[in-house]
Amino acid sequence: MGKARGWQSAAAVLRRRYAQAANALNGTVPWRGVVDFVEQGLKSRGRTPLTLTYAQSLDGSIAAHTGRVLISGQASMTMTHQLRTMHDALLIGSGTLLADNPKLTARLVPGRSPLPVVLDSRLRTPPTCGLVAARESGDGDGDGRLPRLVIVTTRGGPADKWARAKALDRLGVHILEVPEELGRCSLEDTLLQLQAMGCNSVMVEGGMAVIASFLARPELVSNVVVTVSPKFLGGLGPCSELAARGSSDLLSMDQMSSCAVGSDIVIYGAAASSPVQPVNGHVNGVNGVNGVNGVNGMNRAQPVDGLPTVDLRSSCRMWIEAVESECDFKVYGTAKEGQEIVALIKGNVEGADDVPVRVHSECFTGDVLGSKRCDCGPQLRSFLDILQEEPRGVLLYIRGDEGRGIGLVDKIRAYELQEKGLDTVDANLSLGLAADLRTFDTSKEVLNQLGVRSVKLYTNNPEKVRALRPLAREVCPLKTVPNKHNVTYLRTKRDRLNHKTILSELVA
Numbered sequence: 258m259g260k261a262r263g264w265q266s267a268a269a270v271l272r273r274r275y276a277q278a279a280n281a282l283n284g285t286v287p288w289r290g291v292v293d294f295v296e297q298g299l300k301s302r303g304r305t306p307l308t309l310t311y312a313q314s315l316d317g318s319i320a321a322h323t324g325r326v327l328i329s330g331q332a333s334m335t336m337t338h339q340l341r342t343m344h345d346a347l348l349i350g351s352g353t354l355l356a357d358n359p360k361l362t363a364r365l366v367p368g369r370s371p372l373p374v375v376l377d378s379r380l381r382t383p384p385t386c387g388l389v390a391a392r393e394s395g396d397g398d399g400d401g402r403l404p405r406l407v408i409v410t411t412r413g414g415p416a417d418k419w420a421r422a423k424a425l426d427r428l429g430v431h432i433l434e435v436p437e438e439l440g441r442c443s444l445e446d447t448l449l450q451l452q453a454m455g456c457n458s459v460m461v462e463g464g465m466a467v468i469a470s471f472l473a474r475p476e477l478v479s480n481v482v483v484t485v486s487p488k489f490l491g492g493l494g495p496c497s498e499l500a501a502r503g504s505s506d507l508l509s510m511d512q513m514s515s516c517a518v519g520s521d522i523v524i525y526g527a528a529a530s531s532p533v534q535p536v537n538g539h540v541n542g543v544n545g546v547n548g549v550n551g552v553n554g555m556n557r558a559q560p561v562d563g564l565p566t567v568d569l570r571s572s573c574r575m576w577i578e579a580v581e582s583e584c585d586f587k588v589y590g591t592a593k594e595g596q597e598i599v600a601l602i603k604g605n606v607e608g609a610d611d612v613p614v615r616v617h618s619e620c621f622t623g624d625v626l627g628s629k630r631c632d633c634g635p636q637l638r639s640f641l642d643i644l645q646e647e648p649r650g651v652l653l654y655i656r657g658d659e660g661r662g663i664g665l666v667d668k669i670r671a672y673e674l675q676e677k678g679l680d681t682v683d684a685n686l687s688l689g690l691a692a693d694l695r696t697f698d699t700s701k702e703v704l705n706q707l708g709v710r711s712v713k714l715y716t717n718n719p720e721k722v723r724a725l726r727p728l729a730r731e732v733c734p735l736k737t738v739p740n741k742h743n744v745t746y747l748r749t750k751r752d753r754l755n756h757k758t759i760l761s762e763l764v765a
């Protein structure tokens with residue numbers, strides 16, 4: 258117990274130091290480009306976004322095969338920990354677990370540690386390893402939403418394998434069974450089941466066999482981050498493993514970039530691949546020893562055939578004072594937990610072109626209470642005024658997207674950090690959360706279901722415009738009057754999130 262506390266306070270010191278260093282650097286963190294790129298990649302829809310990341314030497318060999326555990330420098334390790342905080346799950350193979358006995362936490366940066374996932378077709382994970390022990394002692398940053406350790410294994414196998422499964426199960430490890438593919442765990446089914454559990458992003462860190470498997474399945478990968486250290490190790494790399502397997506369609510990178518991080522070079526980009534195999538809704542057989550169904554809140558509608566699903570749950574007509582009209586009021590559910598899209602529809606929009614539309618993310622503090630920290634309330638009201646004037650139009654109010662998707666509790670935590678000088682983006686990152694967790698594909702789907710042919714979109718956010726293409730034929734910026742409370746927030750939207758709110762008052 259004392260030992261665990263000692264470890265935790267050491268971690269707290271490290272986090273404080275990192276936070277101080279990050280503040281001092283204030284935006285000049287050498288891996289900022291990598292983090293921003295990955296963050297964008299994590300917004301890809303229709304499947305579980307996956308970041309493949311590993312360190313290699315100049316000759317392409319990787320640590321696991323040379324017996325050297327650490328080949329990247331301290332700076333790239335910190336970057337890796339930052340990337341860890343951005344993903345729901347962190348996946349490794351059992352070989353790495355056996356060789357390194359890793360912790361798989363995000364120790365060097367503030368933020369939430371991902372759920373450790375071990376691919377272990379033969380169930381070789383020893384009950385005494387660090388990950389199982391950490392699970393037992395409650396170490397780590399688990400937030401109670403997910404189990405603390407998942408081991409993925411193939412169905413079937415000898416009786417002693419299932420005796421080991423039971424022993425691990427008794428220690429609280431969540432065992433997932435997936436079909437076998439060439440003697441290994443099916444990667445596709447693994448990702449499906451993780452998604453069914455609520456893991457909406459996965460980072461893959463190794464070892465060599467696992468990296469090789471993903472390099473041979475480019476359609477499953479979103480981002481690739483390779484750290485190249487200035488050493489020759491003379492070992493084997495994932496490609497030698499693939500050559501031995503005779504694999505041919507390997508991954509190549511799109512939008513490739515690089516940056517120097519400490520003494521290493523980090524190469525990153527998107528996986529260029531054929532159209533992705535969608536993650537469809539079938540999650541048959543997801544009951545492992547524990548059974549996914551037993552985990553609270555993890556079962557929800559999944560996108561079918563890669564399309565975002567929205568389902569109309571209720572509708573009625575009501576007189577809306579702010580619009581001075583009788584409107585249709587429809588409530589849609591989406592696959593995202595806790596999210597509802599409320600459509601307020603004025604006039605007949607079916608088959609109509611250039612329908613005025615606003616996609617508005619819930620903001621309790623701004624919309625309801627009139628907080629001056631943001632411009633949400635004025636934007637909502639100015640669109641309702643527009644609806645009052647126009648013969649037709651649609652307001653999509655996204656409930657559950659409070660705080661750009663991080664929720665009210667974390668938004669207020671982010672406000673606390675903003676009081677200490679961080680801007681809105683860095684405040685989110687310091688909490689281990691992406692700058693913006695929202696996606697707007699479901700809004701497009703609602704508009705499609707309403708039969709709208711094209712829209713005039715009221716927004717300053719380029720992400721909304723991108724998501725609503727080709728429906729959004731015209732984009733109308735929404736003016737905001739800055740005040741002393743929201744000027745930094747507006748400037749950050751303009752300078753770091755690319756919002757088009759160009760206000761003359763915000764010259765600097």
Ligand SMILES: Nc1nc2c(ncn2[C@@H]2O[C@H](COP(=O)(O)OP(=O)(O)OP(=O)(O)O)[C@@H](O)[C@H]2O)c(=O)[nH]1
Nearest residue numbers: 618619620631658659660661668671681716717718
């Ligand atoms: N995380 C975080 N969210 C905030 C903060 N201030 C406002 N929000 C949330 O931001 C969301 C609105 O997003 P914005 O980025 O302001 O604007 P947008 O909706 O993307 O774009 P517009 O079309 O210009 O309205 C609402 O859910 C607010 O609750 C903040 O400081 N931190």
